[in-house]
Structures are given as C-alpha cells and as structure tokens.
Amino acid sequence: MTANIEHYSPLLQRGSCALLTQIELKKKGQWNSNLGDLVPFAIANFLQRNILIFSSEETSPITPISPTLTEVQGKDLAIARLAVPGFEHYDALKEHNLC
Incomplete structure (x- = not known):
C-alpha cells in the first residue's frame, strides 16, 4: 500500500499521515484498524479481481469493490x-x- 499511498490515503479520514502511522503501528495478525478496512481495496488491485463484501450491517449488506489501478482479470x-x-x-x- 505504501507504493500507492496517494491512491489509498484519501480513503482514510486523516489522509496519508494516518495511513503511514497505522502501517507503523500494525502488529502481526492484528489489523483491527482503519488500515484493515483498506486491505480489500489493495487486494482487489493486486489480484485484479472484483471483491464482494457481505456484511452484517443492515445499511450496507453487500459492498462491491473493483480494482482501480488495473483491469479485472x-x-x-x-x-x-x-x-x-x-x-x-x-x-x-x-x-x-x-x-
């Protein structure tokens, strides 16, 4: 994600500073942070695939994510x-x- 920080940082409330801080503070196996919510976006771009997130939230039961840096493959x-x-x-x- 740091290679494309300008692409992912707008998705966090405090921008690139927040992204870098959360990357530095992450612990192995623990992504319970705003940074963890960016991982599906990065995975969609890395794997070049759409991702459907099925959530227990009633207001957004299905969230589609598409690659924005690549084409779907x-x-x-x-x-x-x-x-x-x-x-x-x-x-x-x-x-x-x-x-």
Whole structure:
C-alpha cells in the first residue's frame, strides 16, 4: 500500500499521515484498524479481481469493490465482514453448491 499511498490515503479520514502511522503501528495478525478496512481495496488491485463484501450491517449488506489501478482479470471474490463494534473482522467465503 505504501507504493500507492496517494491512491489509498484519501480513503482514510486523516489522509496519508494516518495511513503511514497505522502501517507503523500494525502488529502481526492484528489489523483491527482503519488500515484493515483498506486491505480489500489493495487486494482487489493486486489480484485484479472484483471483491464482494457481505456484511452484517443492515445499511450496507453487500459492498462491491473493483480494482482501480488495473483491469479485472478473473472471477469475483467474496468475503464476509462481521460488523460487531469492537470485534469487526473479515472472513473468507467459500463457494458452496446446494445441488
């Protein structure tokens, strides 16, 4: 993300300073911060795929994210976001066929 700081920093309330501060403060395995919410945007660009975030928030149950630095090169990925205050986190979703 630091390579494209000017692209991702507007997504944080305090801009590039906040992005750099949160990168410096991150702990291995702990992304419970505003920086963690930027990861899906970076992943969409890195993998060149659309990402659908399925959330427990009633106001935004599905949030689509598309690559903004590249063209889409594959099938959509889906992740889940548990939006319980203080326990927010993302989980992978696995495609399941009911038939």
